[in-house]
Every structure is written in structure tokens, then in C-alpha cells.
Amino acid sequence: MFENMSFETLQSYWWIIISLLGSILVFLMFVQGGQTLIYAIGKNEEERKMLINSLGRKWEFTFTTLVTFGGAFFASFPLFYSTSFGGAYWVWMAILFPFIIQAVSYEFRSKPNNFLGHKTYEWFLIINGLLGTILIGVAVSTFFTGSEFSVSKVSLTHLNDPAISRWEGPAHGLEAILNWRNVALGLAVFFLARVLGSLYFMNTIADETIIDRSKKQLLINAVPFLLFFLSYIVALMLYPGFALDPDTGTISMKPYKYFYNLIQMPVVLAMFLAGVVTVLLGIAISLFAGVKNAPKGIWLTGPGTILTVLSLFLLAGFNNTSYYPSTYNLQSSLTIHNSSSSYYTLTVMSYVSLLVPFVIAYIWYAWKSINNKKIDASEMQTEEHTY
């Protein structure tokens, strides 16, 4: 099946998979967004317990998706993995540390004799929610704004200094936060995660106070989200982009590149518009469509997020565009063609990707089986395993 595909088709297929994983990851960051709201919505221990337990049953999916996203990127576009992770060292470390402390916080928080006290673990969750979302947004934004690196494979023949990928700035990735556009996307992701977190609480917790406060947070966070997101998109359409000449393989700056990408790929444009509208619709339903419909918003805003982020990823990598551009040396920029794995490996991995629907199906089935009842205060008393 996959053997009959061309190399270019396989590269595109894998860019779609990576984009899909990335967009699912952003949706699942409702966990991170929710974590930053535990004090804003939970005013006493009982309320916080419900909030943390509702997130605690989902955090591993976000975490596992992040890990799978990294692994899949490594397997399909290893030059990105080696260049970005090895170069933008500090950004990635700053992203990873908050995930390390998140991973123990749910399980350890309410256990007796937990050394740091439950408040520390709650703050670990807040730090993870804050840094994880903002920095991932900043890192993804560099797909459009570029970074200072160079790639020279011949370096491997320089015996004393064989590094192929080099970061050409001293800050090793942290310089990305000096670009307002990167920060804007970082903050857009942060506020979106809080929007999703609020919607998630409204969907899973049967407690009026929590639902009311979540609704308030939804409004408070939807406004800055829209502000940062729209300014980012407008800038993206107006700024020049990194275009690939498919005949020569050279990269050059092209005015309004991403705007052209959008109109030259109508499917992506449709996905983007549908995504944005669905995100807004979900928010509106939960805010204004009455108590009965309030829990339903996430079922629109969630998929809408996936569609929107997916279209942004496709905008970055398709239509002869460099998805990881170098502002230091344009010709070092990475495209889905010059950074991918071999034809053979992509074929093997494509067969593995057929497992994904099966994985999604069993996750769905397992969760349906144990989540048919909403979380409430009484469950927190009776359930043996709580966080």
C-alpha cells in the first residue's frame, strides 16, 4: 500500500501526521490550562480536589501525546529533531522541566508524608500550565518566524569539530521570546488552554459553583485569547514567508507567503475558517446558550482547536514552504523534503501509523466505560483512588 506512494507523498503524509499530533496536543492542553485555574475556580480544598481529580484522569494523555509527538517527529523528520532540540537547548529544557514536575504532582499531591506538601504539588501544576503552554506556543511560532541556526552535513568530515547543526546565537533558543510574534502565539496558546480548561470543567464536574466560576473564567480568558490569536494571524498574513523553489531547492523570502499559502490551498483555508468558527461557536454556546447547553461547548471548541492548529501546521510545511526556517542562513532552512527520513523508514512508519485509529478507538472505549458519570463532591468522598 505505502510502497506504491512516491517519496514526496510519504513526506506529505508524515507532515500531516505530525500536524495532527501537534494539533491534538494543543487541544489536550486543556489539562495545562485547567491547572492554572485551580485557585481561580477552586476556592476551598473540596473544590480544588474536584478540579484536580477531573484533570488528573486526563493528564497522561496530554503527556503521552507530547512524548509521541517528539518520537514521531524524530522518526519522520530527524533533521528537525537534531537541529531544533540540540540548538534551541534552553527553550526545550524550559518546556521539559515543567512536564517532569507535573508527572508526579497528581499522584503525590494528596498522599500522606509527601515531603513537599500538597500546595507545592499544586504549584508544580500551575508552573506546568503556565510555562508548558506559553513556551510550546513560542516554539511553534518559530516555524513561521525562523531561528538562528545553520546546517552543514559536510561538517561531519571535520574531525575536530563535526557538529552538523549549530545554533548561531548565544541564547540557545531563548532569544525567541524577544520576538513579539512568538510571544503573541505563546500567550494565545496559554489563554486558549485556559478557555479549554474552563470548558472541560463545565463538562465534567457536576457542581454549580464550579460551573459558574468556570463560565466567568471562560469569558475572562476568551477575550485575550482572541486578541493575541487574531493579531498573530494578521501579522502572519502580512509578513513575508520562507518560500522553497522546488526546482532548485533554494529558499527565499516571499512577501505575503502565508497568505498565498492559504488561498492556494483552499482545503486548508476551509479547515482554518471552519476551525476558528467552531472554536468561537463552542465558547458562545457555553457562555450564552443556557445552563443545559453549557457543558457542550468543549465538543465544538475542542475539535475547532484541532482544525485550526492543523491548518496552521499545514500552512507552515506545505505549498513549497520551509517549516523550520533559518534566519541566519536561509539555505539551512528545513523543509519536509530535506529533513525527512528515508523512503524506507517513512514506509515502515506509515504502516505503524495505521495503528493510530485503533489506539484512539480503545482510548475512547476505555474512557466511556469509566466516565459515564460526572465528578461531584460525593464521589470525592467515596472513590478510593483520588488525587
Next chain:
Amino acid sequence: MIESVDLNTIDWSRAQFALTAIYHWLFVPLTLGLSFLVAIMESIYVKTGNPEWKRITKFWMTLFGINFAIGIATGIILEFQFGTNWSNYSWFVGDIFGAPLAIEGIMAFFMESTFIAVMFFGWDKVSKGFHLTSSWLTAIGASLSALWILVANAWMQFPAGMSFNPDTVRNEMVSFWDVLLSPVAVNKFLHTVSSGYVTGSVFVVGISAWFLLKRRNIQMAKRSILIASIFGLIASVFLALSGDGSAYQVSQKQPMKLAAMEGLYQGKKGAGLVTVGVPTPGKKAGDGKEEFLVKIEIPKLLSFMGYRNPEAFVPGVEDLISGGFKPEFDHINPLEKSRALSVEEKISRGKIAVSALGLYKEAKSANDTAGIKSSLQVLHENFPYFGYAYLNSPNSVIPNVPLTFYSFRIMVILGFYFIVLFILVLYLLNKNKLEKKRWLLWLSLWTIPLVYFASQAGWVVAEVGRQPWVIQDLMPTMAAVSKIDASSVIITFWLFAAVFTTLLIAEVMIMKRQIKIGPNDGGQDNV
């Protein structure tokens, strides 16, 4: 100004990888073993319907959950560290190495994280059968994730199923099955997961022994000991068999590692296996000093284990450096069938390979067909020694011999000790005398740290013993490292050390408290 690789960056990157891997490996073996033990215990509960077994299952499951969380926390960094600290490596072999990591995520991590949720939250929400299946799938998921990362590790020790592409300047996969089913991968998987099963078993036996010492939860403790010691004994047999297989593979594929494991500087025919010994401190290759201050040796056993022939010649460190002997191991370049090359010759061949790659690139950009052809031929002839080009001296292929030697013995001796312990505990339990042998109960409890020590020692043998290679013969650490300042790595090293140590303290404190609380939800045997 001629730039060069900062040696400090290499050392600190190695230290950071070692630190994070050691911490991760404190938690993974228990996850591997305890997940199966919990699944077995729950199977008995489902079969018998006896609520006491449910209580036992839940108690061990609580400890499993605490350990699982910190295993995840320490694991995430390992995956990304290949990129952050070993950037050149990630490109040079990413085409092969990335695949198992991705498959691990898709196949194993989701399985674990989905079904562990059913394990913990599904008791009264799903059927007994579905819950039990979830417990088994969590255990299988844990071992599956070990499979893929061990396939990746085995590939670094014995690269298989790939070929070098000079256009992309990397190794590319040509056979997925050769990567997955390489004999080193199969052995490594069996050996490592069985060591995890033994760890889980020793843990359960040790903690249960503590309950017997405290004279509480007697029935739970005895039942747990029964299951764990049987499971541990079976796993130990696999551990010993796969250990023998590993030693054979090392002899055939990494003779320098074997020489270091044995402290063998001068090779010999019919070499004996040193069971215990003290290598001469400060011993260097070629200094003429005795290899050991004292040693007890079983004649001819090393030749037999390594070559399945008691008279086979086992090359020592010095033979491998100076070459000239007739190799008997199977993994050998045709060039060396009758005479092993010296490391010096390998270094010069490596340099020829690297410069041929440079010439190929030049010829390619100049469209010089003859140049392309000739440089390619030279490259292919010498590629098996590619990594040697980056070495400064022949002696840099020698790993830390005393560390490898002692670690190997700690691992093996403790491995046999665990077998004796399981048999003894099982025998006395069967005779109903276990509670009276308080010294044995104490010994079982204090064996818990030993099983971790043995497990870590095993990784020291595997990883220190293969230095300086990141990929055997093809890439040493100095060619693999990222171009970052040592100061950055030093800062992250200490950050990891601080965070992981703090989390470890928290984990041990929580674990101790949970054990003290015990299975507190009623039951018949709260004496």
C-alpha cells in the same frame, strides 16, 4: 581560529545522560515487575472470587501507582535528550533510531496510560473481566515500551539492518526486521525485562517480609510472598539464560567490552572465568603489570561462554589494541578474517573513510563521475571503521576496566543470590516455617536495595563497557555531541540532579507511609 569540540561538553553530556538514565532505571524495573504481579494477583481474585485477593491486589497496585508516576517523570527527558545533547547522533542514525521511539509512543505508552486509568478508577465501574484485562494490558504495555527502547539500545551496541547514504550523510534503515530481531536486541529485551520481573518480585517478598516481622497482615504477606517468589524464580531462570546469551553476544560483537568485563589485558586460549578477583589498581594496557592482585578462576569457562569452545582464543585489551591475532568472533569485517587490525590501522582507515566522504561531496557538486565512483568505493571499503577517525589515540577505545569488571561481578553474584533467596523463602513458606526465621525475613527486606544495585550494575556493564562508542565502531561520543556550551549542560545537570533527588525523596517517603498504612480497608487478618 580553529574550533573544536569542547571535551567538557562531552563529559557533562555523558554525565547528564547517565544521571537521568540511572534515575529512570530506579523506577522502571519495579513498574515492569509489579505490573505483572498485580495482574497475576487480580487473576486469582477473579478466579476465586475471594475478596482477600482483591485487597492484596489493591495494596500492591497503590505502590505500583506511586512508582509509575515518578517513572514517567524521569522518562520524558530521556527521549528528548537524544536531540538536546546528542544532536549529531540524532541525525547520523535518526533514520533508524527514531522509529522505535515513535513506535514506543504509539504502541506502548498509550496502552499503559489508558488501561492504568481503568485499573485505578474502574473497580466499580467496569466488569471484573474488563478490569482484569486492563491490568494485563497495562503490564504488557509496560514491557512493550521496554521492548522498543531496548531495540534502540541494542542497535547502538550492534548496528544492523542499515546502510550508509553519503548523499544524506547518515545511516538509513534497509530492514526493519533486522533491526527488531537482531540477536542482540532479542537477548537484551529478555535479559532486561526479566531483571525487572526479578526486581518486582524481590520488592514484594521484601515488603511482605516486613509485614511478617511486624506480625501484621500475615495472610496477605504470605500469599504475596508465594506469588512473588514463584514469579521471581521463573524470571531468574530467564535472567540467567539470557545473561549467558548476552555474554555470548558481547564476546562476538563487542570483544573490548568482554575484555573489560573480565579485566583481561592479555588474551589467551582456553581462558578461564574470574569469579572473584581484585584487578591491579592503576593497571594500564601494555605496562606489563599483573592483571590481578588476587583472583579465583574457573578454567576455560570464559572461552566456553564466549565462543562455545573451551579452547577458543579470547583476545584481551592489548590484543584488541595491537591486532595481529586471528579473530574467532563472528562479527568481523572480511578484511580481518585472518588477522585482526590494530586500532591504529582502524583509525587510519576511519580517516580514509571520512576523507572519502568529503571527496565524494566535492565530486558530486562538481559533477565529476569518476571522482564520485572512486571516492564511493574507498568509502564503502573503509566505512566499518568510520568512527575510529575521531579518536585521538588507540587507547581511547579502552573503557573503564575496573568499573566494568566490578559491576559485572556485582550483577552476576547478586543474580545468583536472588535465586537462592527465592528458593529458600519458597521452601520455608511451604514448610510453614518462614515466620520463625526472622533473620531470613530481615535479609529479604534488606535485599530490596541490593536488587536495585544489581540492576544498575547491569547497565553500567552495558554502557560503560561500550565506551567510547555511541554507535559501535561508527560514532564515538565526541562526534555525537551537540554544539552547546559545557556551562549550559552543567546547569541542566545540576537542575536534574536536584529535581530528581527531591522527587526520589518524596517517592520513598510516600511509599514508606503507604506500606506502613498497609491494606487498611478491612479484611480478616489484621492481627
